Amino acid sequence: MAKGPDDSARTTRAQDDWQALSQQYWNAWSDATRKAFGGTPAEAVTDKTPWHEGLEQWSRMFDAAKAQDSQSEIVERLLAGARSYFALLQSLAEKGGAGKVDPQAWSDAVRDSFNFPGADAALFDNPLARALRELAGKGAKGFEQMMETVQPAMREARALLDLPAFGYAREHQEHYQRMAQAWLDYQHETNRYNALIARASRRAFEVFEDKLAERTEPGRQIDSVRGLYDLWVDAAEDAYAEVALSDEFREVYGALVNAQMRVRQNVQREVERVATDLGMPTRTEIDSMGKRLHNLHRDAKNQAEALPALIAEVAALRAEVERLKAGSQPAAKATTRAAKKSAPRTSRKPTGKE
Amino acid sequence: MEPIRIDPKRAYDEALRAQQKIAASMRVLRDVEDVDYGATDKEAIYREDKVVVYRYKGKNKPTAKAPILICYALVNRPYMVDLQDDRSLVRNLLALGEDVYIIDWGYPDGADRWLTLDDYINGYIRRCVDAVAKHAGVRKINLLGICQGGAFSLCFASLHQDRLQNLITMVTPVDFHTRDNMLSHWTRDMDVDLFVDTLGNVPADLMNWCYLTLKPVRLNQQKYVAMLDILDDKVELENFLRMEKWIFDSPDQAGEAFRQFIKDFYQGNKLVRGGLEIGGKPVSLKNITIPVLNIFAEQDHLVPPSASRPLGEHIGTKDYTQIAFKGGHIGIYVSGRAQREVPPAIHEWLAKRTT
Numbered sequence: 001m002a003k004g005p006d007d008s009a010r011t012t013r014a015q016d017d018w019q020a021l022s023q024q025y026w027n028a029w030s031d032a033t034r035k036a037f038g039g040t041p042a043e044a045v046t047d048k049t050p051w052h053e054g055l056e057q058w059s060r061m062f063d064a065a066k067a068q069d070s071q072s073e074i075v076e077r078l079l080a081g082a083r084s085y086f087a088l089l090q091s092l093a094e095k096g097g098a099g100k101v102d103p104q105a106w107s108d109a110v111r112d113s114f115n116f117p118g119a120d121a122a123l124f125d126n127p128l129a130r131a132l133r134e135l136a137g138k139g140a141k142g143f144e145q146m147m148e149t150v151q152p153a154m155r156e157a158r159a160l161l162d163l164p165a166f167g168y169a170r171e172h173q174e175h176y177q178r179m180a181q182a183w184l185d186y187q188h189e190t191n192r193y194n195a196l197i198a199r200a201s202r203r204a205f206e207v208f209e210d211k212l213a214e215r216t217e218p219g220r221q222i223d224s225v226r227g228l229y230d231l232w233v234d235a236a237e238d239a240y241a242e243v244a245l246s247d248e249f250r251e252v253y254g255a256l257v258n259a260q261m262r263v264r265q266n267v268q269r270e271v272e273r274v275a276t277d278l279g280m281p282t283r284t285e286i287d288s289m290g291k292r293l294h295n296l297h298r299d300a301k302n303q304a305e306a307l308p309a310l311i312a313e314v315a316a317l318r319a320e321v322e323r324l325k326a327g328s329q330p331a332a333k334a335t336t337r338a339a340k341k342s343a344p345r346t347s348r349k350p351t352g353k354e
Numbered sequence: 355m356e357p358i359r360i361d362p363k364r365a366y367d368e369a370l371r372a373q374q375k376i377a378a379s380m381r382v383l384r385d386v387e388d389v390d391y392g393a394t395d396k397e398a399i400y401r402e403d404k405v406v407v408y409r410y411k412g413k414n415k416p417t418a419k420a421p422i423l424i425c426y427a428l429v430n431r432p433y434m435v436d437l438q439d440d441r442s443l444v445r446n447l448l449a450l451g452e453d454v455y456i457i458d459w460g461y462p463d464g465a466d467r468w469l470t471l472d473d474y475i476n477g478y479i480r481r482c483v484d485a486v487a488k489h490a491g492v493r494k495i496n497l498l499g500i501c502q503g504g505a506f507s508l509c510f511a512s513l514h515q516d517r518l519q520n521l522i523t524m525v526t527p528v529d530f531h532t533r534d535n536m537l538s539h540w541t542r543d544m545d546v547d548l549f550v551d552t553l554g555n556v557p558a559d560l561m562n563w564c565y566l567t568l569k570p571v572r573l574n575q576q577k578y579v580a581m582l583d584i585l586d587d588k589v590e591l592e593n594f595l596r597m598e599k600w601i602f603d604s605p606d607q608a609g610e611a612f613r614q615f616i617k618d619f620y621q622g623n624k625l626v627r628g629g630l631e632i633g634g635k636p637v638s639l640k641n642i643t644i645p646v647l648n649i650f651a652e653q654d655h656l657v658p659p660s661a662s663r664p665l666g667e668h669i670g671t672k673d674y675t676q677i678a679f680k681g682g683h684i685g686i687y688v689s690g691r692a693q694r695e696v697p698p699a700i701h702e703w704l705a706k707r708t709t
Contacts, residue, residue, distance in 0.1 A: 257549065
């Protein structure tokens with residue numbers, strides 16, 4: 001349908017309003033920056049700058065202020081979470097300013113907000129993958145970092161993958177081939193896992209639209225961006241749970257974990273080989289000693305626990321023996337005397353030849 | 355009717371408010387000192403390797419006839435039960451006259467790589483129980499197991515019931531194979547031998563990452579967006595930081611114990627299906643005939659109620675009580691409702707059964 005003059009005028013007015021609001025937003029941001037950090041922002045902003053960019057600048061300024069490590073981590077998490085929320089705020093403020101919007105358009109606005117400028121294009125339309133990527137902690141990043149380190153060796157190993165192994169160094173070659181194969185398997189399983197996360201993200205928007213449809217009832221309308229954000233989170237978690245509890249996810253998750261472990265194990269073997277060449281102790285050796293030590297420690301504990309009972313038992317037996325000795329002493333002497341009497345006398349001396 | 359009525363001016367106001375809160379937090383966070391935890395004084399009464407048993411010191415002498423020993427999970431630090439003055443299960447139990455002890459498992463390292471469930475249950479827990487009984491001058495004590503510590507306590511009660519008067523389990527998984535147990539679902543196709551042989555002890559960061567992926571958007575984004583509301587409130591912010599500290603202050607897991615726990619509990623579901631052995635001794639819930647109180651959380655995403663509730667069907671005791679608490683896995687210790695409801699429920703239940 002062609003736009004009439006009224007529509008055009010409304011759109012222009014909305015754009016002007018939006019520009020004015022955006023300008024006010026950045027003016028307020030500059031004031032807040034001065035108050036929080038006692039200085040002017042390092043980087044210039046305009047009314048066209050995405051709102052979440054202000055958070056990036058604050059993150060850099062907070063780091064520069066050398067806060068405690070634990071709190072730098074909190075700020076990192078806070079700003080990572082808030083980034084999506086601010087992008088949503090901006091997207092919806094802009095969308096809301098454009099007049100009447102249907103649920104599909106709201107859903108698109110939410111989707112767009114996750115694809116904010118500067119975001120990783122590989123994660124476009126895939127907010128669940130983004131949420132997983134943003135998980136903090138070495139547990140999530142350690143393996144990736146390790147793989148970056150061994151990437152050159154992996155490239156070399158991959159080139160050897162199809163070559164037949166023979167001769168003196170064949171065992172090494174076979175090891176590199178296994179390592180390369182493990183890496184390829186891991187890539188394959190990662191792709192399967194990512195496909196399921198992408199499916200969950202797509203499903204999240206469907207669930208979101210269903211949830212929006214429920215809000216058309218009087219009294220249930222959403223009138224704040226936070227309300228809409230919370231509804232989106234509910235939808236995303238519902239969709240994720242649907243996928244994560246499926247048999248397919250269980251199989252893929254197990255395969256991914258197992259594939260990653262095989263890569264780690266191959267890398268460990270390689271590190272051990274180098275350590276052995278350099279005359280350094282290996283993890284296998286340390287584990288072996290640890291196991292032996294642990295068993296000794298356990299035995300010692302068990303023996304120490306059993307000891308008081310044994311001591312008490314020995315003491316009781318000793319006491320009983322003493323009692324028996326005391327009670328049977330005369331009889332014992334008599335027996336000895338009787339034995340002496342009954343024994344045949346002999347004067348024969350040992351000859352030493354028996 | 356349109357589902358959404360968001361005025362652009364209102365969205366702008368929300369953005370401005372959030373922006374101001376974040377700016378204020380940049381100042382507050384630099385001023386907030388490192389948060390501490392543990393509200394109640396305590397003394398160590400027993401030590402073995404990295405394990406320490408503490409006795410909490412209440413303001414008044416305990417009036418309860420038998421002490422409570424809290425057996426926490428290995429996967430988190432036990433100070434969750436005594437996080438701060440106004441969020442402390444321990445403090446509330448002490449105020450009601452209970453005598454409270456707790457096992458602190460410490461932080462396992464390479465030396466603990468070969469610790470088995472036998473070492474934990476027939477070794478550490480048994481000796482801790484004996485130490486508490488000796489310290490309190492009683493023959494039998496009350497055991498309160500939490501989460502994984504609850505599963506351990508069930509095994510312990512099955513094997514050493516003669517040392518216990520009563521057993522309380524909180525947010526304890528019993529049936530690991532219910533449909534909504536995401537954590538269990540994910541472990542089923544894992545090759546746990548390969549996993550432990552490769553990693554040795556299981557790194558805490560890896561465990562935390564796994565927990566966060568149970569609800570990735572809620573736990574990694576929404577929680578921090580909600581944090582915007584309290585950023586300019588120093589006390590609330592400190593509460594938040596204290597909780598964050600607890601969440602990410604996790605010990606590594608001893609490799610062998612982890613292997614057995616995953617195989618026998620998560621994969622084999624042997625607590626319910628049978629066939630479980632700890633240190634070569636058969637474990638059966640039917641052996642437990644002492645009184646049992648089972649408390650679980652209705653909104654628990656780590657140990658769903660469906661995993662805790664079946665205890666009543668499988669346990670041997672005729673004196674079984676179950677309380678469903680409105681809240682989550684952590685809320686059961688720290689929420690305002692928990693402070694009001696959980697300690698009195700435990701105290702009243704014990705008072706009727708402790709001799």
